[in-house]
Amino acid sequence: MSDITSQSLFELTSNIKEKKLSSEEITKAFINRAERSKKLNVYVTDNFEKAIDQSKKFDSNPNLDFKLPGIPIAVKDLFCTNGVRTTAGSKILNNFVPTYESTVTQNLWSQGAILLGKLNCDEFAMGSSNETSFFGNVQNPVGENLVPGGSSGGSSAAVAANLTPVTIGTDTGGSIRQPASFTGTVGLKPTYGSCSRYGIVAFASSLDQAGPMTKNVRDCSMLLEVISSFDQKDSTSIDYKRNYYSNELTKDIKGKKIGIPKEYRVDNMPDEIEQLWKNGISYAKDCGAEIIDISLPHTNYALPTYYIVAPAEASSNLARYDGVKYGFRSPGQNLIEMYEKTRSEGFGDEVKRRIMIGTYVLSSGYYDAYYLKAQKVRQLIKKDFDDAFSKVDAILTPSTPSSAFKIGEKTNDPVSMYLNDIFTVPINLAGLPGISIPAGKDKNNYPLGLQVIGKPFDEQNILNISYALEDKINFKNDISDWWLSE
Amino acid sequence: MSIDLKTVKHISKLARISIDDEKANKLKGDLNNIFEFIEKLNELDTDNVKALTSIAETTLRFRKDEIKSENIREKILKNSPEENKDFFVVPKVVE
Numbered sequence A: 001m002s003d004i005t006s007q008s009l010f011e012l013t014s015n016i017k018e019k020k021l022s023s024e025e026i027t028k029a030f031i032n033r034a035e036r037s038k039k040l041n042v043y044v045t046d047n048f049e050k051a052i053d054q055s056k057k058f059d060s061n062p063n064l065d066f067k068l069p070g071i072p073i074a075v076k077d078l079f080c081t082n083g084v085r086t087t088a089g090s091k092i093l094n095n096f097v098p099t100y101e102s103t104v105t106q107n108l109w110s111q112g113a114i115l116l117g118k119l120n121c122d123e124f125a126m127g128s129s130n131e132t133s134f135f136g137n138v139q140n141p142v143g144e145n146l147v148p149g150g151s152s153g154g155s156s157a158a159v160a161a162n163l164t165p166v167t168i169g170t171d172t173g174g175s176i177r178q179p180a181s182f183t184g185t186v187g188l189k190p191t192y193g194s195c196s197r198y199g200i201v202a203f204a205s206s207l208d209q210a211g212p213m214t215k216n217v218r219d220c221s222m223l224l225e226v227i228s229s230f231d232q233k234d235s236t237s238i239d240y241k242r243n244y245y246s247n248e249l250t251k252d253i254k255g256k257k258i259g260i261p262k263e264y265r266v267d268n269m270p271d272e273i274e275q276l277w278k279n280g281i282s283y284a285k286d287c288g289a290e291i292i293d294i295s296l297p298h299t300n301y302a303l304p305t306y307y308i309v310a311p312a313e314a315s316s317n318l319a320r321y322d323g324v325k326y327g328f329r330s331p332g333q334n335l336i337e338m339y340e341k342t343r344s345e346g347f348g349d350e351v352k353r354r355i356m357i358g359t360y361v362l363s364s365g366y367y368d369a370y371y372l373k374a375q376k377v378r379q380l381i382k383k384d385f386d387d388a389f390s391k392v393d394a395i396l397t398p399s400t401p402s403s404a405f406k407i408g409e410k411t412n413d414p415v416s417m418y419l420n421d422i423f424t425v426p427i428n429l430a431g432l433p434g435i436s437i438p439a440g441k442d443k444n445n446y447p448l449g450l451q452v453i454g455k456p457f458d459e460q461n462i463l464n465i466s467y468a469l470e471d472k473i474n475f476k477n478d479i480s481d482w483w484l485s486e
Numbered sequence B: 001m002s003i004d005l006k007t008v009k010h011i012s013k014l015a016r017i018s019i020d021d022e023k024a025n026k027l028k029g030d031l032n033n034i035f036e037f038i039e040k041l042n043e044l045d046t047d048n049v050k051a052l053t054s055i056a057e058t059t060l061r062f063r064k065d066e067i068k069s070e071n072i073r074e075k076i077l078k079n080s081p082e083e084n085k086d087f088f089v090v091p092k093v094v095e
Helices: A009-017 A023-035 A048-060 A103-110 A153-160 A177-183 A217-227 A271-286 A299-320 A335-346 A349-362 A367-388 A414-421 A425-430 A459-473 B005-014 B021-043 B073-077
Strands: A043-046 A072-076 A114-119 A167-171 A186-189 A209-214 A257-261 A290-294 A394-398 A434-441 A447-454
Touching: A009 A023, A009 A217, A023 A048, A023 A072, A023 A114, A048 A114, A072 A103, A072 A153, A103 A114, A103 A167, A103 A217, A114 A153, A153 A167, A153 A177, A153 A209, A167 A186, A177 A186, A177 A434, A177 A447, A186 A217, A186 A459, A209 A217, A217 A434, A217 A459, A257 A271, A271 A290, A271 A394, A271 A434, A271 A447, A271 A459, A299 A349, A299 A367, A299 A414, A299 A425, A299 B021, A349 A367, A349 B005, A349 B021, A367 A425, A367 B021, A394 A459, A414 B021, A434 A459, A447 A459, B005 B021
Parallel strands: A072 A114, A072 A167, A257 A290, A257 A394
Antiparallel strands: A043 A114, A167 A209, A186 A209, A186 A434, A394 A447, A434 A447
């Protein structure tokens, strides 16, 4: 049997079901490795003591019908966890201990999983490098001083470094898929309305979705099956029949029509990404898929649209952090001064920048010119996809325009940081499912990802295509454990 | 169009975030860069396009108006920044 922490979710659940491993053994193995991995800074809050107790409790009376029997899992610190501090990577929630549980995490525990701890992320999920977190940078296990992507950077690093078998992140403009691409892992953003947003710290409510981040496609299908559910507590949750994604997973994608959008061939895209994409296309052909050239003409307008819609929604959502009912408070002479000082001291620079953008585009006299304009362009972007999906079953693109960059490289230029999300943002605007799978490496040996985009609620299809491609690509993440201490 | 310092200060007032002059100047630069990037949308004619307000295309569900949780006062007050048994405490509002 291979080392416990390097096993996939599928292997771990099989080993538990066959009684080859106990939940306690597995839980302790991940905790032990975490204790020696502090340099990566993936944890904001650990739940190790309680996790060991829960693993013993599971072993004393194991329910092997569960889908995640006694499996320890760390989650992004954007999910409210009952009785366990939830910070959203922000000083303003530094002392916040929820008294309720998010629906997606509850779905994990209801299937036997055990909370290992809460993983670092960009503040309020606003960032593409995990550098905006109040709790500091996360190191990408792929290489020292390399960003793990963001905003689910602690999550991507934790999966790649074998600190959790799988995890869940959230994705508003690429925050699952971009970090997955940067760390050589798999990340899926489901269709809007597939996973409940109840109990997730809100960033941009019309775009936010939770999703699985895993070592491989099969694990991804297993986790999606658990977290996707209809929920009365989220008014945008959609009631539809969900697949048994892991049971229905197949590599047979013969005859599937896969679209290649010419607009994703952007200026200054490195040759190696162009090559990666070509390889992906030829693998898809090898699997019997039909390749069709398509056009998504409004692709270039997606980022500007996103940088109106997302900050506008964020400025409204984050109005609740006023120091009155929970979170950080900075005292003032009067109520207004208390609000202003609390928010000024409690939020970091990127969050303030986005609140300012959002406040401006929603302010009197500018609403039509910016917010309404963006909503109209969003309609055009969605229509591009509707048109494309009348001809194809799925779309294949690169996940990101570059591989992971150095810590500090882009922090002084917000616009260049935003450009990281050029291939992922349109999918959120259109509410579609998208998955990033590791597909190769660049000249520095850093991982690169390919993205498969599907029709609404067609997660099964993009999982199947990814499963078939994964087999052909045969990606190996050679991570040296350089950060491990004694 | 460019955003001046006066506008930055006005927005910060609306957003209830106090900022000093140095920060305001830095933000002015950042916001202008970002808005220059956003101006690209003006290339598109959207006169006859319907705004997309919700991706889910569903109407909101109705539910029975019933009480589902009881005695949650303690839970609600648990994270309150200033200790008080029954209320949230804020600076004096009425003189």
